[in-house]
Amino acid sequence: MQVGERARAAELQRQARYVRKRRRERVVVFGLFLCSLISVLVTFSIVLVLWIESVGFFREVPLKRFLTETEWSPSFLEKHYGIIALASGTFLTSGIAMAVALPLGIPLAVYLSEYASLHTRNILKPTIELLAGIPSVLYGYFALLTVTPLLQQFIPSLPAFNALAPGIVLGFMILPTITSLSDDVIRAVPQKIRDASLSLGATKLQTVFRAVVPAARSGIVSACLLALARAVGETMLVTIAAGQVPVFTLNPLSQVQTMSAYIAFVSLGDIPWGSLEYRASFAVGLSLFFSSLLFHSFGILLKGRTLRMLRGM
């Protein structure tokens, strides 16, 4: 009788201790929650900082002029702030990059996922992903001192700074994103689709291109969007090799200044804090933020959707 009571008392004590500990733990969990909230705070402060400085900029340069003028010349006597000039540079370099990365990257992804043996793939995929680990300053070095001189042998009129060389090199920089993510999606296509196609008499190549790749199509598109977001935001490479002259052009042989390169250019110069040019870099940053985020979030959305769809098949 007494033994049982003592045991019950001990049990009650243990329970009370557990409840007390859990109450104290709420502080820890709340701290962890705050940690995860920091990421939201970061996004919030990015938008806030860009917005505050941009508002100051747009007070002096109306939004309409910012969006419609085709000349960007903040340091000239007659100042123009037309984002189109910078956007054309970004468009040009990332367009060339996509033109290089798509025809190389997508067949590679198909090869890795459908044809290569597991062993080969385990070697090749990390090797291709090495391209993503190379510092961008090395890509800039390569574009400026190797690719441009090489291209000049074929196109003698090519200036030392141009959109073509960094565009091509940028293509190799974003290629691992396309190959790696497309490979993941193609591998997620259920085996029964391949089996069904093969059992109906299709050859392996027909199966791959008429059944497997179409099933993974939206996933491949999402990989390209994510790669494009990277290309649009890339800074050092285009700052080093594309030049620092903002021109509104779609000629790949011309030198261009991208949106990201302008921000780097302003940061490296001696432009005083709070001046219109300083604020202009935040307005450009805001445009860059939104365009890059657009591609990125759409890519993430599409990727998640495709993987869910393939898993549900």
Added chain:
Amino acid sequence: MVRRPDIRSWAKRRVSPLPEWLFLVSCWLCLLIVLAVLLTILGDVVVDGLPRLGFKFLTSFPSRRPEDAGIFAAWVGTVYVMVLTAVLVIPVGVGAAIYLEEFSKGGWLARLIELNISNLAGVPGIVYGLLGLQLFARWFRLGESLLAGALTLSLVVLPVVVAASREALRSVPRSIREAALALGATPWETVRDHVLPLAFSGILTGSILALSRAIGEAAPLITIGALTYVAFLPRTPLDPFTVLPIQAYNWLGRPQPGFAQNAAAAIIVLMIILLLLNAGAIVMRNFLQKKTRF
């Protein structure tokens, strides 16, 4: 009359191997191009920069003459920024991952945080640079200092560290948690004493890899560490600094060919640091994983 399908001739049908063969050859060609470019990029910089590398280059400060210039301030700055960033970001990133993976009940706030983290990975580095410039350098009055640079870089790597840590936590089997809880451990005790130690190697490896990606990217620091002529070593976190990629960028902009060679040598040192980090991460993972087999 029903015509029966002529199965026999169907089975004997010959499929031309040519299209498949053509596709495979073009794939191999793509692969060859990519590997050749990779090798050229790496080989090129090594050939250009290797003759310049030496003890004197590693221990001299920048100079107007290319043959006297060195990267002492730059590589020390790189190491400082890396260590400081790691100290700042790993506790917060792991904390966030633990909350999202172990404690969050999956409400709208948790979903918002997750969405937000995946989107943060898509913000260009230079935009982080603008944020750091305004937030840390101006509003927090840290100036163009080591601390401002490390804080900016921590924001860049935060989403990657969170993602890597979540992955590592997810790889710890459920049975471990259930066993600990069944024996009377509280949820936090379970995480602290059982889940976290088992996920430790994965968290560390992922964080180091994230850090090595970030340190190669100069864009977030270019707005803050705008100083490229640093002829001293930073003594406190509030001193100005420079890092290898920015030093190399600065040299690439000079007309003399000697500086291009210096830039190549600086890039080689940067690559060696990245390589050491990656190798360290792999060795650590192999070492720690041997003890934990599920």
